[in-house]
Amino acid sequence: MKDIKEAVSKRKTFAIISHPDAGKTTITERLLFYSGAIRQAGTVKGKKTGKFAKSDWMAIEKQRGISVTSSVMQVDYDGFQVNIVDTPGHEDFSEDTYRTLMAVDSAVMVIDSAKGIEPQTKKLFEVCARRGIPIFTFINKMDRDGREPLDLVSELEDVLGISAYPMNWPMGMGKSFLGLYDLHNYRVELNHPEEADGHDFLPLDEEGEVVGDYPFKQTSVYTQAMEDATLLNEAGNVFDEEAIRKGQLTPVFFGSALTGFGVQTFLDAFVDYAPSPSSHKTEEGGIIEPDDERFTGFIFKIQANMNPAHRDRIAFVRICSGEFEPGMSVTLNRTGKSIKLSHTTQFMADSREQVDNAVAGDIIGLYDTGNFQIGDTIYSGKEALAFEPLPQFTPEIFNRVAAKNVMKQKSFHKGIEQLMQEGAIQLYKTYHTNEYILGAVGQLQFEVFQFRMKHEYNAEVMLTPMGSRIARWIDPEQLDPKMSSGRNLLTKDRFDQPVFLFENQFALQWFVDKHPDVKLSQLF
Structure with missing residues (x-):
């Protein structure tokens, strides 16, 4: 390639994050649709029509209507190569999402207009904030009745501690959703263009009024949007590209991913202001x-x-x-x-x-x-190099696992080996008998593991719950197998490092008091 610098400047790599059901996968579909990558946008729950979301490729995702793994899509849009990473919204798979956030240059946060900031959204935002990742916010489902836009923006700033700049403002919502008052492009985008002689966009005059004589200008919905826009211009935050790049200011867009309204306007602004790859x-x-x-x-x-x-x-x-x-x-x-x-x-x-x-x-x-x-x-090259380590997470829930059919041991071991290397589950073996134990952050991970073992490896498994345990690693040189008891099961991780699985916090504290010189750690 002649000019790497120019090629890199044309890359936009971002992750889409949200709480489950906020519309994350649906907006991904719309982005692909407007880029020309697909001819028809699917929906997450598309069983009857057979149109599934392009980013949900795994069988269990199509069956259950959820995203449980990150998927990557690359499309060309307006002269840029846009790399979209759609992440699992379910909190049981947050580990996959956290690692994915290490591989992107910005994030799009999708918020349900009826629910506002939800716990999983807050957790993912905090990961972005720690890395200083620029965040673009899309407040979704304006085609349904939801909370007041001013309340949503205030909550965004209060709960997440980030300044917000509304790029556009909704005119009504639900059945009375007229469209978007576009503060950034100084125009109005109409939800029903037939109300304005087929025009999707109408320019504004110096007073901020729509140019032309249209019936909708007499409605209270339009009047309220004008008042809100005046308030935002006078008392709102100032648009600041540098603050966006530093993750201190989030541009906020309203729209409906399901109908596609407002998505293309969002995408146009995103490629203009999202950062290219950084160091x-x-x-x-x-x-x-x-x-x-x-x-x-x-x-x-x-x-x-x-x-x-x-x-x-x-x-x-x-x-x-x-x-x-x-x-x-x-x-x-x-x-x-x-x-x-x-x-x-x-x-x-x-x-x-x-x-x-x-x-x-x-x-x-x-x-x-x-x-x-x-x-x-x-x-490449001779000089050794290692990037900073990716975040690791200690499992909290454990299950004993065994093959239902002893004749399928080969498939059973192959499946566990491969799924373990994906990082969704962690494998432990009891120290003396080598029984298999699986650890995970959430229960859904075990259900997905069981489903995939059966459908991808033809190996049905039996899971026996052990409940919550506290995993702590111990230096092999300090280990005495006699330290193990009914309350602190001694196991080995995939690298044969010794790990105690403590029954509860009391059992952990009892061990610490009894062996004050032994050093325990949360991660190997």
Whole structure:
């Protein structure tokens, strides 16, 4: 590629975050539709028509109408390559979402206009805030009755502690939803263009009034929107691109993802103001700039069986610098081994194409035979490099797991091995008998695990709940197996490191008091 710097400037890589059912996957569909990537937008719950959301490719997602894994889509829009990462909204899969947020340059936060800020939205926002990720807010479902827009914006600022700048303002809601008073583009976008001789957009005069004589101008909905717009102009925050880039100011857009109203206006503004790929920190405290010639990247996700016909396994790589070319050799930091990247792919949810070229900001998939782990750094050149580690989470709920059919042990072990490497579940073995125990953040992860074992590996499993446990790692040199008891089960993690699973906080404290010199840690 002649000019990497120019190519990188044309990349926009973002994640979509929200509480379940706020409309996150639906807005993803609309973004794909307006980019021309798909001809018809599906819906999450599209069972009767057979039109499922493009980003929900896994069988259980289509069956249950939820997103349980991050999916990546790459589309061209208005001269930019937009990399969209649709994340699971359900809190049981927040670990996948947290890691994904390490691989993007901005985030789109979708909020249900009837519910406002919900707990999962707040958690995900806090992750973005810690990283200083710019956030663009889309307040969805204006085609239904919801809360007052001023209340929603106030809550956004109060609960999340971020300044907000409404780019447009709703004129009514639900059945009386007239459209959007566009403060940024200085126009009105009509929900029913037939009310204005077929015009979607109407310009405003110097007083902020719609130019022309239209019946809707006499309605109370329009009058109220005018009053609100005047108030926002006089007392609201100032539009500040620098504050947006620093994650201190969120541009707020209203609309309806289901009908598509307001989505294209949002997307136009997003590509104008969302940041291009930024620098990344290394473990040693160095900085890797996106236009550095050296190729670098890190693996933030591993997914098995995206194509059930081929039983494949894909490692998702965020490119941080340089240029990817098919067949290039890179070093895997964790092992020091050289790997040739000959089988790679780009994504459109479940459909894929061979990568011819990619630069910083792009997300590519590497066909993996077991070489990679989540958090791995890959790089070209001789100088060793490792990016900052991705966040890890200690499981809170545990289940014993066994194969229902002892004749299917091979499928059982293969399934557990591959699903464990995706990072959704964690595997432990009892210290002496090697019984399998699964740990996860939430109950839904076990249900998805059970479903995928049966449908992707033909291995039905029996899960025996152990309830909540507190996992603590111990230095092998300090371990005495006699420390184990009924209240603190001794196990080994996937790397054969010893882990105690404490029954409760009381059992943990009792152990600490009894063995004051033993150091326990929450993560290995």
